[in-house]
Amino acid sequence: MVKLNSKIPAGPLAEKWTNYKAGQNLVNPANKRKLDIIVVGTGLAGASAAASLGEMGFNVKSFCYQDSPRRAHSIAAQGGINAAKNYQNDGDSVYRLFYDTIKGGDYRSRESNVYRLAEVSNSIIDQCVAQGVPFARDYGGYLVNRSFGGAQVSRTFYAKGQTGQQLLLGAFSALMRQVKLGSVEIFPRTEMHDLVIIDGKARGIITRDLITGKIERHFAHAVVLATGGYGNTYYLSTMAMGANVSAAWMSYKRGAYFGNPCFVQIHPTCIPVHGDNQSKLTLMSESLRNDGRIWVPKNLEDAKKVQKGELKAIDIPEENRDYYLERRYPAFGNLVPRDVASRAAKERCDEGHGVGSTGLAVYLDFKDAIKRQGQKAIEEKYGNLFQMYEKIVDQNPYTSPMMIYPAIHYAMGGLWVDYELQTTIPGLFAIGEANFSDHGANRLGASALMQGLADGYFVLPYTIQNYLASDIRTAKIPTNTPEFDEAEKNVRAKMEGLLKIQGKTTVDTFHKRLGKIMWDHVGMARNKEGLQKAIDQIKALRLEFWTDVKVPGKLDEMNTELEKATRVADFLEMGELMARDALQREESCGGHFREEYQTPEGEALRDDENCTFVSAWEHKGATQEPALHKEDLNFEFIEVKQRNYK
Amino acid sequence: MDFTLKIWRQKNSGEKGKFVNYKVGNVSSDSSFLEMLDVLNEELILKNEEPVAFDHDCREGICGCCSLYINGRPHGPDELITVCQLHMRKFKDGDSIVIEPWRARPFPVIKDLIVDRTAFDKILMEGGFVSVNTGNAPDAHAVPVPKQNADLAFDAAACIGCGACVAACKNASAMLFVSAKVSQFALLPQGRVEAKERVRAMVAKMDELGFGSCSNTGACEAECPKGISLTNIARINREFIKAGSA
Structure with missing residues (x-):
């Protein structure tokens, strides 16, 4: 049995990463040229890692199942990316971003990793701006921010509702530059199907070319998995159709431990299921809960009539509506965290109060906001989302309330990794959503993009050297070994x-x-x-x-x-x-x-x-049941508290 | 709803293709176009016939994978959407629907409705980036960017690289795609440094790969699912002239 060693550096929280970097082993430029690294997946984590490792001088092979690295599902992230810049002068700091992330994760993540994430967050914004990522700006030419759930400050950078797209195209552009320079070779429409381990170390992968069907072998001194989450286990989710767990799963079967697999995030505001042939669920941004009020019919008879199409939402009088989030959580109301809002919607629908033909939906109503602010103001804030809703559902959300229901959205769990993002198999690393490390039992909005790019640009390129430094004498291994x-x-x-x-x-x-x-x-x-x-x-x-x-x-x-x-x-x-x-x-x-x-x-x-x-x-x-190992979480720097939103 | 589908079938890039007719029934008007094809494929598999291959992934209009030419229009009969966002309520019960792959020489058919768009990536490789290594960047606020330029750069950068512009163009020109990338960087101070080399290299690659010339008919803009503006083509022309010959 491998003993779980999280390799957390000694010292005070704020100095751990600095100390680690000061003491780690590096690989000199001449040796980098001799070392091969495989990166599987080209989302934010994979593309940024492959590009950065290529820039450093390693030989990188980058794989994705899509026809181009630019299409990985990070592209669909809407809201934004967090960073502790404190450009708004509203009291943000590295410590506060760290604290909010730990608390949002319900105290089930590793302090040292989360602190490092907050620490490198600012460099991500700098890097993306330098790459030409067109973030939203104000009239003075400076970057603007908005706020997201679980934070009292505005620290979210965004590019309209397409932040993931813009960040991924930034990382992709850096990747393509390395392809041109010859340090990275890309393998699109290629899927990883197994991990090759030689003398206890990850040394390569087996892939299938999706065009020719050819099974191929690839050697590397180290393998990095940036293969995303496993939300598609549920069939319906907000994930891309091709998103899968296979690369991580085959690695698990080869000896990598799987961390917290039961932690998945269910997003409360998605467009409900319409029928049996549905293939995919579409997210409506969390920001809508700033102005929308969530309710269901108070009376079961009304709910039944609505489900049969005999009664319309607008015909239900105010006193017969149950604004259940405002009723249960008066302090936070419609802005409770994602997990709480999702469960409350399920509870009402299970009791028969749900709406829509399936009874598995609740209303998100903008009537009061439109009355208070005017339709134009709502249009300016959410116009593109309202249009998207209308295209899919064929109903006008300005005149009748939206229908929403929770859907599987993100996997907090993933391959278990230590502080260096290395799995329990030496030489196998996992980054981005594919690892378990930073979000505990619940991820905050706008933190997935932050983690993907933190791992790929600023963490893995350091920690992987500490491993490779002892491998500089290993010549390329031919792919005809047993x-x-x-x-x-x-x-x-x-x-x-x-x-x-x-x-x-x-x-x-x-x-x-x-x-x-x-x-x-x-x-x-x-x-x-x-x-x-x-x-x-x-x-x-x-x-x-x-x-x-x-x-x-x-x-x-x-x-x-x-x-x-x-x-x-x-x-x-x-x-x-x-x-x-x-x-x-x-x-x-x-x-x-x-x-x-x-x-x-x-x-x-x-x-x-x-x-x-x-x-x-x-x-x-x-034939045997898997064995459970436990990594105890020690909260040295934060006091563990019960979350309360009432 | 019931439909008659006339679908382009082609075994691989080497063989000749042909149209094949299929019937598909019991389709919900709330289904997306791709979900309708899912239903057809399930039926084909159970009948021991080969399912229709088509590209798709995010199914929310942002990855740029889906690429069907439906009744003579890229992404079908609706505005500002990709095929995965097209719903069957846009058709009438009993309609015949013609489904083809993108037709352009630089996008060869791989199988059925799937085409090879790596030509786009090859163009981007020539200059669709700012040469900045990880760790090189100054503070994000070191250089302010006028809001107007930042907004225009965003509008250009919203391109999803689906190729509808090429498919719509009678010359299979890639000018809208290339001009969007050139514009994004031309409008930002970070991109100005390499502006000349970028436009020259990307245009040369575009020509080399066999994309046709732009004759300003505007079909690309009309069919672009992200509303990329023709003004980007004006801008790339300006940038190209400014860059002069190498």
């Missing part, structure tokens, strides 16, 4: 196995069924019985998948169904681990709500005495 043979055989066996079944049920059908199990039992509210049921149901579904799935086509050609099938095969294993983790965590915290652990008023109840730890799961083979 380890590469075994890994390729493993990949082929899986794919050929899938193609051979030729059952009666499509991949999507299985994925939807898995999604339903996950959403019902490992979703917004969980309990022991449901989680045990989920584990059994997932096992049964997995068995059915491997005997009845129908995958057309061949291995050695473009085959989009085979791509989906390999991903769903891994989701069918991932889902079980998520349920297991949710079962063992006997408390409610952040996005993880166990019905058994709540206050008499129905609020989340943490168990700091027994549950202040990171769960790190070790794979024990196909």
Whole structure:
């Protein structure tokens, strides 16, 4: 058993990163040229890391399943990116950003990592501006900020509702510059399917070319996973259709521990599900809750009539509306954190008060805001969001309230990493959403972009050298070793196995069924019985998948169904681990709500005495249950408190 | 809703393609166009036929993957949207719908409706960046940028690189795409330093890759899902003349 060593540097919180850098090993320029690094994924974390490592002189290979690195799903992030610049002179500081992030994560993240994140946040903004990222500015030519949930200051930098796009195009431009200069080689439409370990160290990957279907081998001195989150385990989510857990999952099966898999974020304001053929959920920015009031019909008869289309929202009089967030949380009202707002919507719908044809939606009403500020003011603030809503739902949100419902949005959990962002496999690093490290049990808005770029631009390029410094004498390893043979055989066996079944049920059908199990039992509210049921149901579904799935086509050609099938095969294993983790965590915290652990008023109840730890799961083979290891979280610098929004 | 689909099928880049007719029924008017194709593909798989390959990923109009030419228009019959944001309520029950890939020589078909757009990345590689290494940057407030320029730079940078402009153009010109990137940097002080080299290199690459000439018909602007303005083309022309010959 590997002992979990988080390698937190000694010293006061504010000096840890400085001390680390002062003491770490570096690789000199001549040796950098001899070292190869693989980076999988080209979102904010992957693109920024690959570009930075290329600039430093390493030989980098960058992989993505999309047709261009520029299309990775970071591109869809809307709201903004946090940094502790304090340009607004409103009392922000590195410490305050650190504190808000720890508290927002419900005290389940590692202090030292989060402090470093806050510390490097300012450099990210500098770097992006220098790259030509067109952030919003005021008439004096300086950058403006807005505020997001969980903060009392305005520290969010943005580029309209397309901040993720602009930041990713910035990182992508840096990447393309390195491609031209020859330090980075890109492999688009290429998916990683296994990790190669030689003498205990990560030494390469096995990939499939999505155009030709060719299975290929790639060597490197170190492998970096920037492969994003596992939200698509639920089938419906705000993730891109191709987003998957396979690279991380295969690494887990090769010995990397998986951290906090049960921590997923459910975003309260998404456009509700319309029917069985829905493939994807669309987010409506959190900022709408500044002016919108959330309600459902107070009377069950009204709700039923609304669901049948016999009654319209605007015909329900004020006294028959239940503004349940304002009722339950008078202090924060409609601006409670994401996890709280999501659970409250579910509770009302479960009681039958939901609206829309499915009864799984609540109203987000701008009537009062329009009356108070005028339609023009609302249009200026949210015009593009209102237009997007109208395109999708075909209803005018200026005259009838929007309908919203929570949806899976982000994975706080991920591969377990130490302070250096290294997994439990030497030479395998995980950055961005793919690791577990910075957001605890709940991520604050505008912090995902910050973490992705912090890891890629300013953390990994340092820490990876500390590892590679001891590897400068390792020559390139040819890809015909038994380890590469075994890994390729493993990949082929899986794919050929899938193609051979030729059952009666499509991949999507299985994925939807898995999604339903996950959403019902490992979703917004969980309990022991449901989680045990989920584990059994997932096992049964997995068995059915491997005997009845129908995958057309061949291995050695473009085959989009085979791509989906390999991903769903891994989701069918991932889902079980998520349920297991949710079962063992006997408390409610952040996005993880166990019905058994709540206050008499129905609020989340943490168990700091027994549950202040990171769960790190070790794979024990196909026939054995995974083993749970715990990294105790020590809060040396912050006092742990119960969150209260009443 | 029921539809008759006339879809371009092509096994790979080497083989000849052809139109094939399909019927698809029981489609919800709330479904997106791609969800309608999902329904068709599920039926094809169960009938032992090969599903239709098409590019898609984010399904919220920002990644720029989806690229269908529907009834003679890139991204189909609606304004300022990508295919994934097109909904079936924009069609009439019983409609026949023609679905083709982008048609442009620099974007060869890979399979069915999927084309190879790496030519765009090759152009960006020539100069679609500011040469600044990680760690080089001064404080973000060191150089103020007039709001008007920052806003125009953002409008240009909103391009998603989908290629609809090329598909819409009778000459398969990439001028709108290239001019958007050139404009973004030309409008910002950070990008001015390399402005001359950038415009020369990117235009040369665009020509080399076989994109046609711009004749200012404006089809690109009319079909752009992000509303990228034709004024960017005026700006790239100005930048190109200013840059002179190398």
